[in-house]
Amino acid sequence: MESYVQHAPCLFFVTSDNGTLLDVNDYLCESLQYSRRELLGLKPDVFFSVATRIFQQTHFYPLLKMQGHAEEIYLTLLTKDGGQLPVLINAERKVLEGEAVNLHVGIVVHNRKKFEDELIAAKKSAEAALHENSALLQAKQELQRHSEELDRQIQLVYTQNEELKQFGRVVTHDMQEPLRKLSVFADLLQQHDRSETETDRLMEKIGRITQQLKALLSGLQQYVWLTETPLVPSAVDLSRLLLEMQQQLADEHKDVQVRIEASTLQPLAADLKQMRLLFYEILSNAIRFRRETGKVYVAVSAETLHLNQFHSLEGKYKFVEFIRIQVKDQGIGLPQAYTGQVFELFKRFDAKSGRGIGLSLCKQVVNNHGGSITLESEPGEGTLVTIVLPLHPRGEEAKPALEPPQTISNKTSYANDV
Amino acid sequence: MLFAHGFGCDQNMWRYVTPAFENDYKIVLFDYVGAGRSDLSAYNTERYGCLHGYAKDVLEICEALELHKAVFVGHSVSSMTGLLAAIEEPKYFDRLIMVGPSPCYINDENYKGGFGRKDIEELLETMEKNYIGWANFLAPNIMGHKDRPELGEELVESFCTTDPVIARQFAQATFFSDNRHDLKKNRVPTLLLQCSEDIIAPLEVGEYLAKNLPASTLRVMKATGHCPHMSEPEETVMLMKEYLSTAA
Amino acid sequence: MCSKTILFVEDDEDDRDLLSMAIQEINASAKLVFMENGLRALEYLNGVKQASQLPCLIVLDLNMPFLDGKETYQKIKEDLQLDEVPVVIFTSSSNPNDRELFSRQGVEFITKPDNFSMMNTIVVHMLDLCGKHPN
Numbered sequence: 001m002e003s004y005v006q007h008a009p010c011l012f013f014v015t016s017d018n019g020t021l022l023d024v025n026d027y028l029c030e031s032l033q034y035s036r037r038e039l040l041g042l043k044p045d046v047f048f049s050v051a052t053r054i055f056q057q058t059h060f061y062p063l064l065k066m067q068g069h070a071e072e073i074y075l076t077l078l079t080k081d082g083g084q085l086p087v088l089i090n091a092e093r094k095v096l097e098g099e100a101v102n103l104h105v106g107i108v109v110h111n112r113k114k115f116e117d118e119l120i121a122a123k124k125s126a127e128a129a130l131h132e133n134s135a136l137l138q139a140k141q142e143l144q145r146h147s148e149e150l151d152r153q154i155q156l157v158y159t160q161n162e163e164l165k166q167f168g169r170v171v172t173h174d175m176q177e178p179l180r181k182l183s184v185f186a187d188l189l190q191q192h193d194r195s196e197t198e199t200d201r202l203m204e205k206i207g208r209i210t211q212q213l214k215a216l217l218s219g220l221q222q223y224v225w226l227t228e229t230p231l232v233p234s235a236v237d238l239s240r241l242l243l244e245m246q247q248q249l250a251d252e253h254k255d256v257q258v259r260i261e262a263s264t265l266q267p268l269a270a271d272l273k274q275m276r277l278l279f280y281e282i283l284s285n286a287i288r289f290r291r292e293t294g295k296v297y298v299a300v301s302a303e304t305l306h307l308n309q310f311h312s313l314e315g316k317y318k319f320v321e322f323i324r325i326q327v328k329d330q331g332i333g334l335p336q337a338y339t340g341q342v343f344e345l346f347k348r349f350d351a352k353s354g355r356g357i358g359l360s361l362c363k364q365v366v367n368n369h370g371g372s373i374t375l376e377s378e379p380g381e382g383t384l385v386t387i388v389l390p391l392h393p394r395g396e397e398a399k400p401a402l403e404p405p406q407t408i409s410n411k412t413s414y415a416n417d418v
Numbered sequence: 419m420l421f422a423h424g425f426g427c428d429q430n431m432w433r434y435v436t437p438a439f440e441n442d443y444k445i446v447l448f449d450y451v452g453a454g455r456s457d458l459s460a461y462n463t464e465r466y467g468c469l470h471g472y473a474k475d476v477l478e479i480c481e482a483l484e485l486h487k488a489v490f491v492g493h494s495v496s497s498m499t500g501l502l503a504a505i506e507e508p509k510y511f512d513r514l515i516m517v518g519p520s521p522c523y524i525n526d527e528n529y530k531g532g533f534g535r536k537d538i539e540e541l542l543e544t545m546e547k548n549y550i551g552w553a554n555f556l557a558p559n560i561m562g563h564k565d566r567p568e569l570g571e572e573l574v575e576s577f578c579t580t581d582p583v584i585a586r587q588f589a590q591a592t593f594f595s596d597n598r599h600d601l602k603k604n605r606v607p608t609l610l611l612q613c614s615e616d617i618i619a620p621l622e623v624g625e626y627l628a629k630n631l632p633a634s635t636l637r638v639m640k641a642t643g644h645c646p647h648m649s650e651p652e653e654t655v656m657l658m659k660e661y662l663s664t665a666a
Numbered sequence: 667m668c669s670k671t672i673l674f675v676e677d678d679e680d681d682r683d684l685l686s687m688a689i690q691e692i693n694a695s696a697k698l699v700f701m702e703n704g705l706r707a708l709e710y711l712n713g714v715k716q717a718s719q720l721p722c723l724i725v726l727d728l729n730m731p732f733l734d735g736k737e738t739y740q741k742i743k744e745d746l747q748l749d750e751v752p753v754v755i756f757t758s759s760s761n762p763n764d765r766e767l768f769s770r771q772g773v774e775f776i777t778k779p780d781n782f783s784m785m786n787t788i789v790v791h792m793l794d795l796c797g798k799h800p801n
Contacts, residue, residue: 019643045617050533051540053617057644058426058494059550063578065648066430074547076540113547120546173729177758181680183780188687191782205680303603305506306470317465 011077011087011106019043022101031108033080049076049084060091064102068093075106086113147316152370154312159367163227166345166360170220178213182206219361222277223345226364231271233393238265238275238325242300245279253287255294262300268323269392274365279327281358282385286329289383298329304391321391322371328384334377342375362387369393419443420485422476424494424518425592427578428454431493434651438659446483450475452584461584469495469595473502480510487512489662493647494518494618495592498600501631505603514608515658518644519627520619522596529598530622538593545586550579601631608634609661611654615642635661671697672796673721675707675738676756677730681778685725688782688789696793704733708741715747722796728757728764736764739773752795756788 005012005025012025024039032047039046045053052075063070069092077085089106130136185206189199239262246260260283268275283298290296302325310316334342343363359375362385366373371389419439421432429447436445449456450472465471476499480488490511492500497519504511523531524538608631612624621638628636637657641650672689676682682700689696699721701707707724714720724742728735735755742748755768758778768775779785 049540050537050617051544054533054537054541055426055544055548057616057618058424059548059578059580061643062427062431062645062648063550065645066427066433066578070550072549074544076544116547173759176760177678180758180778180780181684184684184782184785185680187781187783205683209680303505306502307506308465308470308474315462317462317471319468319470 011089011104011108013044013104015044015102015104017100017102031079031085032077047077047079049078052076064091064093074109086110088112147313148309148318151310151313151316155367155370158312159364160227163223163345163364167220167223170216170345175213175216178209178216181209182213185209222361223364226274226277226361226368231274231368231393233269234272235267236270236272236275237267238262238300238302241272241275241279245276245283248280249283249287256287256290257295258283258287258298259296260298260300263302265300265302265325266304266323268389270369270389271365274368278362278365278387281362282327285358286327286331286383289329289331289333291331296329296331298327300325300327302326305388307388309390322388323391325387325389326384327387328382330382333379333381333383334375335379336377339375339377343373419489419491420446420476420479421448422490422492422496422500423449423453424492424496425588426494430454431645431648432491435491435647435655435658438655443489446479446485446488448475448479450588452581452588454579458581458584463587466584466587466591468591469499469502469597472496472499472591473506476500476503477507477510480507485510489513489515491515491517491658492519494520494644495595498595498597501597501600501604501608504606505600508605511606513662514604514606515611515661516608516627517611517647517654518613518616518619519610520623521598521601521627521630523593523618524596529626530620532617532620532623533593538589541593542586542589545580545589546582548580548585549582598630601627604632604634606633609658610634610636611646611657612636612638613641613643613646614638616644618644637661670796671699671719671721672723672725672792673699673701673707673710674725674756675701675704675730675735676725676727677702678727681727684782684785685789688785689793691786692790693793703730704735704738704741707738708733711742711748715745720747720751722751723792724751724753725756725792726753728755728759736767739768754792754795 007026009027010025011028011031012023013021013028014023016022020041020043021039024034024036026036029036029039034047044056048056055075060070060073060075063073069090071090073089073091075087075089077087079085086109087106088109089104091102091104093100093102095101185202188194189202189206194202242260242262242265246258250256250258286298287296302323305322305324306319307322309318309320343359345360363373366387366389369389370393371387373388374386375383376386377383419436421429421436423429423431428449432447436447439445450466452458452461452466462471465474472495476490479485480503486509488511490500490504490513492498492514494517497514497516498521500511500514500516504514520531522529523533524535525531525533610624610627610631612619612621614621624636624638628634639646639650639653639657641653643649647654674682674685676685686698686700689698699710701710707726711720711724726735726738730738733741735757739753739755742751742753754774754776755764756776756778757764760777765775776788779788
């Protein structure tokens with residue numbers, strides 16, 4: 001039998017389990033232009049094209065190993081003079097006389113390959129015609145643009161709805177409260193004889209409540225401004241912005257030592273005014289929720305990620321670059337249950353929360369830019385605010401960056417007592 | 419322990435390695451969408467045209483199973499999808515183990531990835547002409563022959579199914595990927611298992627990774643070829659266990 | 667036995683002051699306890715429950731942090747002993763749903779006034795409720 005295989009009109013080769021050729025038949029040698037002697041002991045890689053070698057490593061070998069056999073494997077073999085031979089291979093792993101061997105049989109499929117090439121070419125040509133059909137192309141582009149726009153609009157409607165609900169709640173409740181109290185205290189002052197100390201106390205309350213109301217109104221104004229004003233994108237240098245914040249906050253809180261450490265932050269296409277507001281509020285919170293030591297240390301880091309641009313449309317994917325900025329403080333933190341509500345307008349949890357508007361403004365800024373913001377906190381462990389923003393606004397590239405100040409180095413820390 | 423197969427075949431590739439870890443870890447195995455026995459109707463060209471789509475598969479699994487501090491084991495291109503997933507959500511991962519990794523397969527002026535563009539284009543052609551397991555499993559799914567159940571009944575355990583369209587796209591997404599600029603963002607301790615004589619992830623690539631991937635440890639194996647977890651499972655398991663027993 | 671104490675659950679400092687001032691004008695020796703939110707209130711109530719020193723009236727605000735008025739009321743109802751104490755809602759909420767929710771359960775719903783004489787009237791009513799409670 002063996003001699004028949006040796007002369008059979010098909011390619012036949014046997015490899016050991018470690019991949020070396022144990023035997024080849026005449027047909028193979030003639031087709032590939034090697035002598036039997038030349039091939040024995042080598043790996044079949046010698047007559048595999050690069051593509052075939054890759055396929056062998058990733059598909060053929062695992063198949064044989066796990067399944068013990070493989071059928072109709074299409075490979076391209078190389079002849080000694082560099083020609084290519086398309087073959088279809090069947091292979092099986094057998095244990096013969098105590099030794100595990102891999103038997104391969106193949107036929108050369110020139111005609112079949114040509115036919116398949118034609119089929120595939122025809123298929124591709126039809127697909128290409130479809131692709132290149134300019135009317136279709138244009139329709140596709142329009143569709144893509146509309147999908148992006150639709151996604152944006154859906155997001156917009158959703159956030160506006162949320163904002164409106166919160167706004168409604170604020171107007172019907174949070175604004176009426178101070179007014180009611182003012183009314184009662186004013187009434188008190190008018191109708192009763194009070195001692196001077198009492199009167200002073202009431203006047204002080206009235207003053208304080210009036211301030212609260214003013215703060216509320218200014219907060220609301222900012223809120224409305226943020227919803228109405230269109231973005232003016234420019235290349236924002238975050239490092240420089242943080243430096244400014246550092247200074248501003250140090251001036252506002254003279255009794256506190258503020259240190260902001262920022263790793264290199266690349267320029268970001270965003271609205272500068274809104275970015276200022278965003279970071280001002282977050283950093284103010286870090287100061288507000290500081291530990292008793294009076295020292296505030298905030299670490300700011302950023303990295304780029306590829307995320308899906310589409311938020312609301314299922315099945316639509318476009319991976320674009322986003323920047324993820326993390327602001328971590330070491331203050332007293334917030335109870336876990338409240339981290340979800342923290343971005344609602346005027347939601348306050350205790351006297352420390354200030355106007356209660358800050359973080360909802362941050363959310364608006366981030367929404368305006370097509371990004372997202374989350375807050376994680378643990379009582380006693382400080383707070384981590386994560387902001388994700390698209391690196392480039394839709395369809396635009398960032399304008400060239402301004403000259404950075406000379407002092408910025410790779411890891412810059414700004415202590416306020418240098 | 420989350421095992422991610424690479425280009426070619428599916429989760430079955432890990433069968434020689436997983437038993438060694440069954441006592442100490444919850445083993446999670448999966449097929450990417452488009453591979454193995456995944457639901458082909460979920461395949462989306464836009465999403466799986468680049469590695470980020472596959473990284474999203476990994477993250478979705480982590481989220482659904484609420485994984486925490488898992489060991490991610492990725493073969494071949496899955497090393498990179500694991501890296502991308504870990505960059506996005508480091509909280510899921512305690513360690514990364516990369517088997518035969520490469521951040522970029524195509525050579526350029528200063529980098530030797532192992533292949534020229536033409537080699538990859540020929541590979542894509544090879545992918546187009548292989549229909550392994552197609553009639554048994556893929557055809558009924560792709561052609562929608564739900565009304566011909568007898569086709570499904572012929573389903574024998576099919577390893578390494580290759581659909582000419584999806585497998586080609588996976589090959590494209592894999593071999594034209596370039597994740598060299600993502601390496602520096604790594605924060606998770608990583609083991610690089612480098613085979614001797616691996617044409618797909620050659621030694622120069624392993625050395626490039628050791629140099630440019632922070633928190634990485636390179637181990638050159640005696641195993642040759644691209645699938646040490648199949649050809650030399652004992653050595654693979656030993657190196658993995660050795661790495662996992664060391665502190666971060 | 668109940669003490670003639672009124673428990674006020676109110677997060678706003680100014681409103682606490684107003685209540686205090688209004689009551690002092692009517693009955694300077696009235697015993698008043700103020701708690702800033704539902705959680706603290708429940709802690710207090712569970713404490714005095716042991717000593718059979720429950721308040722004769724609970725005045726409950728609705729909008730409070732950590733545990734709001736509605737949730738606090740639920741918790742009070744769930745406890746057999748606490749449920750015996752009459753509750754009155756004292757809130758600035760003008761939400762008709764809130765009002766309906768409580769009136770359906772037979773709980774009096776009082777809106778915070780914007781003048782002091784109304785305050786007086788309300789506080790007299792509260793003291794009455796306390797006085798009417800059988801010993």
